[in-house]
Amino acid sequence: MSPPGLDLARLRDYLGSAHELSAEVIAGGKSNLTYVLRDGTHTWVLRRPPLGHVLRTAHDMAREHRVISALAPTAVPVPRTVLLCADAEVIGVPFYLMEYVDGTVYRTAEQTAGLGPERARTLAYTLVDVLADLHEVDPESVGLGDFGHPAGFLERQLRRWKAQLDASRSRDLAGIDELHARLTASTPASMKSGIVHGDYRLDNVIVGADGRVAAVLDWEMATLGDPLADVGLLLVYWDGLAGLGSNAVSTAVHPGAGFPSGDALAARYAARRGADLTTLDWYIAFGYFKLAVIAEGIHYRFVAGKTVGAGFDHIGEVVEPLVAAGHSALSKED
CATH class of the missing domain: 3.30.200.20 (Phosphorylase Kinase; domain 1)
Incomplete structure (x- = not known):
């Protein structure tokens, strides 16, 4: 069948x-x-x-x-x-x-609860190291020199996600247009461009038997652009979702497993790449906005009966909390 x-x-x-x-x-x-x-x-x-x-x-x-x-x-x-x-x-x-790559995809905090501090640290730092490796790849050298247009990347991303939001509008969402406006008004100058995954997080990788990343999945948003967009979104997923009051968009990072903090991951990334993270809070806020738009698009399809699988019925509840978290992250930068 x-x-x-x-x-x-x-x-x-x-x-x-x-x-x-x-x-x-x-x-x-x-x-x-x-x-x-x-x-x-x-x-x-x-x-x-x-x-x-x-x-x-x-x-x-x-x-x-x-x-x-x-x-x-x-x-x-x-x-x-x-x-x-x-x-x-x-x-x-x-x-x-x-x-098919054999291994484990950690989708829930319950799955990672029993890892223990050593395995949790190994996995976390491997996850960051793979992201740094991705951002070090020269697009031209692998035939991806024309895979995107790095100049004006952040401005185009803001326009694109606003267009995605408008295409999925079916209800009023408090603060989401204001968040977009604040992001647009404070867009930082991009660092050196690279290959951007677009949705890099723990549950988008397969973890092998050795506890390290065996394969990175879900490349549908990949392009050439500002690598800090990946870092900001990773940190949103890493420890930015715990207080949102919904399991519809959740993290696989169990707080008791011994994982290093998001700040520790950011420091590891900065050390690996020599990256300036002064404006990282803007990228975190952008990550919240992007995730809110994605969640609203899924909610739109769920209401229309166009989704497959479980876990969609409460996705709409998380959109406004994500928007509020984005505003808070921008206020930290201010």
């Missing part, structure tokens, strides 16, 4: 498989849909856009496939890509296949 969003019979014909296919939705993803696909001999991971409401410029399978393929020879651990299908006739939308 085909899961929502996949026609296994047509997919089997396209792949030329001699075996029946089976697929299941991987829990956790709230944007692009991810499935484990098996034919009795091989195991792959298939990525496709969400059902229904698709925001402009988002959910581009070719971009995801391209950046993962380009990073394969670098120090950044990524799954091996298998194929890209741009023909929407096969399953209704473009999709790509990549190898």
Whole structure:
């Protein structure tokens, strides 16, 4: 039986498989849909856009496939890509296949509660080191010199996320337009550009048996731009969500597991790259704004009945607390 969003019979014909296919939705993803696909001999991971409401410029399978393929020879651990299908006739939308990487994805604080301080520190600092490795990659050297337009990156990001918000508006949201205006009025000058993941966090990596990052996932927002945007959003996910009063958008970082603080992660990143973090609070505020827009887009699709999987029914509750946290972070910078 085909899961929502996949026609296994047509997919089997396209792949030329001699075996029946089976697929299941991987829990956790709230944007692009991810499935484990098996034919009795091989195991792959298939990525496709969400059902229904698709925001402009988002959910581009070719971009995801391209950046993962380009990073394969670098120090950044990524799954091996298998194929890209741009023909929407096969399953209704473009999709790509990549190898299945064995390991653990820590999606909840309950999963990390028992790690212990040594393993928690190893994982945390490995996570930061991989991000630093990503930002050290020369885009030209891996064929990604034209993957984005670094000049004016932050200004374009603010316009883009405001457009995404406007495309998903279905209700009044206190403070969100004011937060966008404050961010726009105080946009810092970007540091040296690099490859930006766009949604880098603990539950977007696979952790291997050695406790280190085995693969970085979910590259749908990747581009060329200001690396501190990744750092700010990572810190929002790391220790900025605990007081929001909702599990709809939560962190996998258990406070009792022995993880280092967000400040310690920022210091590690700064030491690795020689980065100036003077304006980091602006990037943290931008991370809250971006996450609020993403959550509102998911809420919009949930209300329209266009989502697959569990965990969406309370996503709308977290949007205004995220906006308030963004205002607080900007006030710290002031």
